[in-house]
Amino acid sequence: MAPTREGAAGRDDRSVTGKLFMLLSAFRSGSAELTLSEIAHRSGLAMTTVHRLVGELTERGVLERGSDRRYRVGLALFEIAALAPRGPGLREVALPYMEDLYEVTRENVQLGVRADEEVVFVERLAGRASVGVRTRIGGRFPMPPTGVGLVLLAHAPSEVRQRVLAAPLRRFTSHTLTDPERVRRVLADVRRDGFAVSDRQVTSDALSVAAPVFDGSGAVVAALSVVLRFGSVRPSSLAPAVRMAARGISRALSSAPDSTGGSLAG
């Protein structure tokens, strides 16, 4: 074994499919542009193997080479990923409603779905006046501290909830809830009220209000949130607007031919 220090890597690196996945995942951590040897190092694959695979991927546009000859994720991957029903597909029908919400609040409007035990943010509208957020589109984030996460967690299968609350809850600010029992009670409130408030859980100057998005079968498939600067408005006063927008998306999803209901079995 080489002295590579990757802990998160998958177990199965025998198949080409697995190698390709590890190779592409190398771009997730760190910068968006990598040299061949950086890819080899981060993916834990042999140089020659990476060289061959990267060559083929580049030929097909899955990777591209920049002016400095570095490799970057290419458009071909973007084109295929654009077809993901829970990603851009969902975004497509949600956008007009998010737009409305943005106009009213002038603050970050976020749309997220659950992947395993984390949130993946699918879309975010932000103007230049919006308060800064630590999330990135296509990026993961723990569920408990975020508004969308609370909604998704509240409506997730109980096994998922168990597992998430069994793990230590990461602290971001002095307000972050780290007691599983407290969070459990918050989740019950979220289910009762139909919306969630995350008060300075991620950054000390922001809070978010979130509401669930349902598919045709009544399952929660996503969550919508607005991120506000702390102190600017009373959170609960925005709940109706967020819920309205979320319901608008839900309705659009039900009537759309392309059902976006999906489950990630734990």
Add this chain to the structure above:
Amino acid sequence: MAPTREGAAGRDDRSVTGKLFMLLSAFRSGSAELTLSEIAHRSGLAMTTVHRLVGELTERGVLERGSDRRYRVGLALFEIAALAPRGPGLREVALPYMEDLYEVTRENVQLGVRADEEVVFVERLAGRASVGVRTRIGGRFPMPPTGVGLVLLAHAPSEVRQRVLAAPLRRFTSHTLTDPERVRRVLADVRRDGFAVSDRQVTSDALSVAAPVFDGSGAVVAALSVVLRFGSVRPSSLAPAVRMAARGISRALSSAPDSTGGSLAG
């Protein structure tokens, strides 16, 4: 050796990488949800091969299974594609400027880049009042009839321009320009004026005004456009606004640490 000119439909289905690419590309044409045998049929691969590959992809979240057991593109692919500098990376810095433009016009605001000899749309903002467009995010479109396409083509390497104008120009409406010489003159105007107008080239009720987006080195890396209902405003009156927004994006790109300049050699 020399880069293969054969373009899209590569006959190289020997390598696993190629097979995976063909497999995933099966989702491009037609619906977003496919059964195993549909994937096998569309990709041209053997059932057992597809079965094995699809199984592994599903394990990693690159594909997902819906409630009806059909396969769809999964979030893992979306997460990786989100790192593409010319895709979501570009979108991220462009969004606030696009937002501004949307507010002023209340119409479709589009951002596109060139891939080979076509446009790939990276982002589109649209309200409910906007006119319908035939483009899709992550989708391809011929360059000559679209606003963004005209800008990208005008600033593309001359070989690209040659090839595009050598091929027959597809007609969408009675106004679509199909004479290469006419288009060539339009492209010269685009370079001189700093913006492009596509008048009812794609649909008879819409026209678009587009301007180039530059990276730090002065190369055109993208194009921004507004799609208007025909007759609502005089196109040239919007040119300054579009150019302003495009320049804003250009400036943001230059100062960003992550250069998004990229070339796709012909």
Add this chain to the structure above:
DNA sequence: ATTTCGTTTCCGTTGAACGGAAAATCCGGT
């Protein structure tokens, strides 16, 4: 000029990928 670091080519070995065949499962029809 020499070192260093990254990239690319070469080639013999090997096991992952392959796909035909058959079993298992699903599904609409009766």
Add this chain to the structure above:
DNA sequence: ACCGGATTTTCCGTTCAACGGAAACGAAAT
């Protein structure tokens, strides 16, 4: 509930694509 056709999944012997060590090549830095 029962049947027949279509779809999905498992099994397994064969083979060729994938592999990676070694060495040549290229480009900056010293």
